[in-house]
Amino acid sequence: MYGSGSASGAQVKKVTAPEVRARKGAGPSLAMVTAYDFTMARLLDEAGVDLLLVGDSLGMVVQGLGNTLPVTLDEIAYHSRAVVRGASRAHVVGDMPFMSYQVSPSQAVESAGKLVKDGAVESIKLEGGEDFAEHVWRIVRAGVPVMGHVGLMPQSVHALGGFKVQGRGQDAARKVVADAKAIEEAGAYAIVLEAIPPDVAAAVTAAVGIPTIGIGAGPSCDGQVLVCTDLLGMSRGHAPKFAKHYAELGDAIVAATKRYVDEVRTGAFPAAAQSYKPNSADESGPRVSEQGKVVNLR
Numbered sequence: 123m124y125g126s127g128s129a130s131g132a133q134v135k136k137v138t139a140p141e142v143r144a145r146k147g148a149g150p151s152l153a154m155v156t157a158y159d160f161t162m163a164r165l166l167d168e169a170g171v172d173l174l175l176v177g178d179s180l181g182m183v184v185q186g187l188g189n190t191l192p193v194t195l196d197e198i199a200y201h202s203r204a205v206v207r208g209a210s211r212a213h214v215v216g217d218m219p220f221m222s223y224q225v226s227p228s229q230a231v232e233s234a235g236k237l238v239k240d241g242a243v244e245s246i247k248l249e250g251g252e253d254f255a256e257h258v259w260r261i262v263r264a265g266v267p268v269m270g271h272v273g274l275m276p277q278s279v280h281a282l283g284g285f286k287v288q289g290r291g292q293d294a295a296r297k298v299v300a301d302a303k304a305i306e307e308a309g310a311y312a313i314v315l316e317a318i319p320p321d322v323a324a325a326v327t328a329a330v331g332i333p334t335i336g337i338g339a340g341p342s343c344d345g346q347v348l349v350c351t352d353l354l355g356m357s358r359g360h361a362p363k364f365a366k367h368y369a370e371l372g373d374a375i376v377a378a379t380k381r382y383v384d385e386v387r388t389g390a391f392p393a394a395a396q397s398y399k400p401n402s403a404d405e406s407g408p409r410v411s412e413q414g415k416v417v418n419l420r
């Protein structure tokens with residue numbers, strides 16, 4: 123079923139967390155993309171992505187913030203509901219935002235439950251290594267599949283001193299591997315590796331029995347994830363090194379909108395093709411008389 127879209131309206135089977143887990147070392151690499159709304163989710167799903175992530179990156183991509191920290195659980199739930207409506211096949215993952223789970227394992231279970239109940243997500247993702255293994259364990263025991271996230275954890279941007287590559291040097295590399303193993307042992311079904319050297323990502327991928335999904339982590343991972351606006355060339359300003367553009371939709375949107383603005387200003391839009399059929403003389407609806415007055419108004 124890989125690559126089958128929903129545009130035809132045919133019944134399509136949803137990708138599940140156990141199926142994602144079973145792709146470790148089997149089947150094609152997993153393709154995950156972020157999405158924040160129905161329209162984008164439907165197009166990405168039609169293209170055959172395996173997973174859609176309603177990432178807390180929505181703070182930067184949708185809300186124009188400098189980091190992800192202010193994003194709330196309600197905001198992730200709101201965007202998730204829209205994404206789920208557009209995802210016929212792709213598995214939808216909801217991101218747990220800053221301070222929705224860090225306080226305690228109990229808070230983590232409650233927040234994960236809220237994303238499932240209010241956001242209709244099919245699994246959740248959270249950032250953290252060994253220190254968050256208990257949180258993951260409790261959420262999984264509550265019946266919610268968990269995707270981990272280690273390496274660069276953007277919610278720790280202040281502690282890290284910026285969005286910096288992690289896992290450089292032997293101790294730091296060993297820490298990333300230990301974090302990933304702890305999250306696997308706690309019951310996660312997959313794990314995101316962000317901004318680490320490719321050799322470290324290869325070591326993690328070999329060390330764990332669940333799929334690794336890389337972003338800025340090189341080619342050895344079991345899957346890849348990109349932010350949709352990076353993938354489609356819609357971002358402006360600084361782009362991370364790993365953000366490959368598969369289209370230049372930002373430029374296409376600006377060019378198309380310029381044409382629209384021109385046509386509105388010159389009167390070329392709307393033309394007859396975009397206008398409804400005028401009332402004929404024998405109909406009783408409103409029409410303009412020869413003197414320019416609207417007649418037959420009811």
Ligand code: KIV
Pocket residue numbers: 156175176177178179180217271314316337347349
């Ligand atoms: O929030 C997000 O979009 C993410 C991805 C970059 C993995 O966590």
